[in-house]
Amino acid sequence: MTGIAMHWNSWSEFLHMGGYAFYVWGSYGVTAVLIVGEILLLRAHRQKALTLAKRTVKYGKVEKEEGNDEIAA
């Protein structure tokens, strides 16, 4: 891999992507949105789970003995 250098001469050339800007940035853009979206979903899921657990504690629905099911885990 000799002669590795910045391939693009200017910022606008980079964005132009050889005329395929729509397809390349359409791919990268949607992927970025989906990844960020999933990370936000994950955080929301965690918050929901934590509030659910806190509500369970508050309403005293926590089993007294250790663990809550009969099958060994």
Place this chain on the structure above:
Amino acid sequence: MNSINWYKYSSPATFYGLAGKLIPWFYSAAALFCVAGLYLGLVLAPTDFQQSDAYRIIFIHVPAAWMSMFIYVVMACWAALGLAFNTRLSFMMASALAPTGAMLTFVSLWTGALWGKPTWGAWWVWDARLTSELILFFLYLGFMALQAAIDDPRRADRAGALIALVGVVNVPIIYFSVRWWNTLHQGASVSMTKAPSMAAIMLVGMLVMALAAWMYAIAAALSRARSIILEREKNSQWVAQMVEAEV
């Protein structure tokens, strides 16, 4: 003889702590690999003599496609483990992987369409590779819908395990579709048997992005697994103590 306690991390409480420690590492590894991969692929790699710069979609399309197949196989393994050992955590891991797998399958289909339009002249063709990947996407959606439709977690786990195990036969079909049928989709440029038919820098960029996708999938699945554990173990002591400590 100090025998290994294989079941130590199969208890949700222990796994919850372990996963919590690992997640930040996987997210940062994913970010690092992604930055390196994008720099290699988008900035340093030259233009392709045939496809000009449209080929740069490969740095998202191939890693997503590989991960979409790999995640489904991992889901099937967790499902099998869960059925064999009756360990609830194995089923939780399968459920935690499905949304990320579905998202990456969609990304693979989407980027494939955006790549196909300029190079094949069509967003979509009923080609063996594309159709089997679309079936994979429906299998992921089916897994999630089925699990959401069943209230009792234990029955939902078994139903999901069934879809995961039955659907896994589709993955080799996707992989070998380009060889078995005369597909418009090109054959494997990278395979275990022969040297890759790609320029070195493009190949390295793609492999680094594949690592980024892998790290990301692990981080996302572990993070979702922890939430699933909390939801399903909310009545147990260890969750109560942990939440009380936070409140």
